[in-house]
Amino acid sequence: MMERQAALSAITGLGMTEFTRDYHKPSWQLAVDAIGLAIKDAGLEHSDIDGLLLNKSPLAELADFPMEMQDYAGLSNLSLLNVVEAEGSSMVQTIQQATMAIQTGMATKVVCVFADTPLQGDTSAGEAFAVAMPMMGHLGIEIANGFYTPIAAYAMAAQRYLAVYDRTTDDLGAVAISNRRWAELNDLAKLRKPLTIEQYREAPFLIEPLRMLDCAYPVNGGIAVVVTGVEQAKESPQPPAYIYGMGQGHAGNINRRGHQPEIETGAKQAGEIAYKMAGINASDIDACQFYDAFSISTLINLELYGLCGAGQAGEFVRSGETSPGGKLPVNTGGGHLSGYYLQGATPVSEAVMQLRNQAGARQVSKLDHMLVTGYGGRMQFHAALIMGQQERVQ
Amino acid sequence: MKFAEQSVVWPEIKEVAKPFYEGMQQHKIMIQQCSNCSTHLPPAQLVCDHCGCDDLTWVEADGSGEIYTYVVYHRSFHPAFNDQVPYIVALVELKEGPRLMGQLKLKEGQIYKVGSTVVTGFHKIDKNNELLYFQLEDGDS
Numbered sequence: 001m002m003e004r005q006a007a008l009s010a011i012t013g014l015g016m017t018e019f020t021r022d023y024h025k026p027s028w029q030l031a032v033d034a035i036g037l038a039i040k041d042a043g044l045e046h047s048d049i050d051g052l053l054l055n056k057s058p059l060a061e062l063a064d065f066p067m068e069m070q071d072y073a074g075l076s077n078l079s080l081l082n083v084v085e086a087e088g089s090s091m092v093q094t095i096q097q098a099t100m101a102i103q104t105g106m107a108t109k110v111v112c113v114f115a116d117t118p119l120q121g122d123t124s125a126g127e128a129f130a131v132a133m134p135m136m137g138h139l140g141i142e143i144a145n146g147f148y149t150p151i152a153a154y155a156m157a158a159q160r161y162l163a164v165y166d167r168t169t170d171d172l173g174a175v176a177i178s179n180r181r182w183a184e185l186n187d188l189a190k191l192r193k194p195l196t197i198e199q200y201r202e203a204p205f206l207i208e209p210l211r212m213l214d215c216a217y218p219v220n221g222g223i224a225v226v227v228t229g230v231e232q233a234k235e236s237p238q239p240p241a242y243i244y245g246m247g248q249g250h251a252g253n254i255n256r257r258g259h260q261p262e263i264e265t266g267a268k269q270a271g272e273i274a275y276k277m278a279g280i281n282a283s284d285i286d287a288c289q290f291y292d293a294f295s296i297s298t299l300i301n302l303e304l305y306g307l308c309g310a311g312q313a314g315e316f317v318r319s320g321e322t323s324p325g326g327k328l329p330v331n332t333g334g335g336h337l338s339g340y341y342l343q344g345a346t347p348v349s350e351a352v353m354q355l356r357n358q359a360g361a362r363q364v365s366k367l368d369h370m371l372v373t374g375y376g377g378r379m380q381f382h383a384a385l386i387m388g389q390q391e392r393v394q
Numbered sequence: 395m396k397f398a399e400q401s402v403v404w405p406e407i408k409e410v411a412k413p414f415y416e417g418m419q420q421h422k423i424m425i426q427q428c429s430n431c432s433t434h435l436p437p438a439q440l441v442c443d444h445c446g447c448d449d450l451t452w453v454e455a456d457g458s459g460e461i462y463t464y465v466v467y468h469r470s471f472h473p474a475f476n477d478q479v480p481y482i483v484a485l486v487e488l489k490e491g492p493r494l495m496g497q498l499k500l501k502e503g504q505i506y507k508v509g510s511t512v513v514t515g516f517h518k519i520d521k522n523n524e525l526l527y528f529q530l531e532d533g534d535s
């Protein structure tokens with residue numbers, strides 16, 4: 001057995017605004033609200049905070065989520081301040097950077113925040129994300145082919161996955177159903193009506209092989225966390241959510257024979273580095289909070305993070321192992337598909353609620369090692385955390 | 395982001411990609427080849443991902459290949475494509491190795507899947523520009 005490690009840091013504060021489908025205020029204001037809630041939740045004052053890491057939506061302008069957030073949130077004398085831009089892996093990366101800063105002494109109490117308002121009254125969810133999806137690098141030929149929305153890039157990955165492993169869209173449906181079963185137990189989740197495989201099959205394709213039920217459910221909202229050192233965390237009024245291991249993987253977008261960037265992603269590398277840092281193996285993972293903007297990514301991530309054999313994730317999910325009562329609970333708040341899509345902040349928020357044993361009807365009983373991940377782009381940027389409830393890895 | 399702001403369906407062509415677009419107007423598929431390791435690269439690169447060499451030359455591809463993956467748009471996400479729905483966008487692995495994106499144009503009743511052999515065709519999409527597409531090999535164009 002590998003040597004189990006002491007925690008590197010802990011999340012001691014969680015702040016969440018209301019998550020809404022209508023537009024109330026701009027994202028910077030939601031961020032300020034979430035920051036204030038997180039600081040209060042951590043039992044700290046604004047003056048205690050010495051680090052601020054900003055996770056802006058890749059679709060938002062920098063001007064909408066600027067460095068001046070420091071001033072909007074009333075935070076002065078920061079010794080760490082940055083906008084972390086790594087697309088959907090950003091929120092996990094902010095927590096990684098906060099941990100590194102705490103480990104080196106650059107900062108001691110760091111707020112990481114995400115907020116977004118994709119729904120702005122006159123903009124539908126489909127429209128908000130209906131940008132041309134870059135897959136071909138400098139060539140830029142996507143736009144001329146009508147290759148719009150991120151859904152399309154994930155549909156490309158899904159079709160490749162289904163063809164390589166000879167699977168059907170029922171595997172994707174199994175993920176949507178597993179998420180929905182968790183959402184039924186979560187008051188924060190947006191889509192809570194039971195979903196059957198028959199209902200899934202009857203739903204029309206949006207961009208085949210993906211249906212609307214395979215796509216994230218966007219909301220407006222903000223989420224912030226406070227990250228501190230392990231000693232500081234002992235003074236926290238909330239049970240600390242410890243971080244034992246961290247990893248990233250960016251395998252590149254190589255569109256030629258011998259490479260399959262759609263289904264062989266940097267998740268594998270991110271997981272291996274994070275497991276090693278924590279002193280555990282994939283088989284030690286008790287639960288996962290994956291970034292799951294599309295159903296296909298849960299199948300691929302289960303396999304690349306070493307939790308299922310290649311092509312076997314669909315069967316694993318269908319057998320109920322990721323659902324309530326299963327042996328590897330996955331996306332226990334309903335995830336992006338049925339819960340709420342606030343990019344990388346969604347899995348982080350659910351991880352903290354679970355690790356505090358504050359998840360109510362959906363609480364998972366054994367949480368020695370939880371895998372929490374983010375990915376961005378067309379699944380080419382990955383970041384992972386190994387988290388748990390004890391100061392030392394169990 | 396509003397649709398009206400992105401009514402252009404022809405990309406702003408970057409300098410590094412110009413040989414590809416110029417080739418397309420002459421019904422040629424131009425790809426790149428590393429002068430050090432001879433790897434064929436998908437356009438448009440500055441550095442070979444295999445060996446790191448930055449001396450790349452443009453060469454004409456045969457234009458045939460296999461469907462690597464594809465999607466079918468059952469809904470339009472841009473007004474310029476409303477009357478094309480349903481349409482297929484494929485990633486095709488060319489004989490030389492690089493993958494290219496293009497629409498797959500079918501004749502009535504044609505069956506296709508990942509692995510099907512395709513060849514390249516070209517069609518005028520506005521008064522200035524020819525765009526590549528793919529069709530099944532057995533289709534007579």
Ligand SMILES: [Zn+2]
Nearest residue numbers: 428431442445
């Ligand atoms: Zn080379």
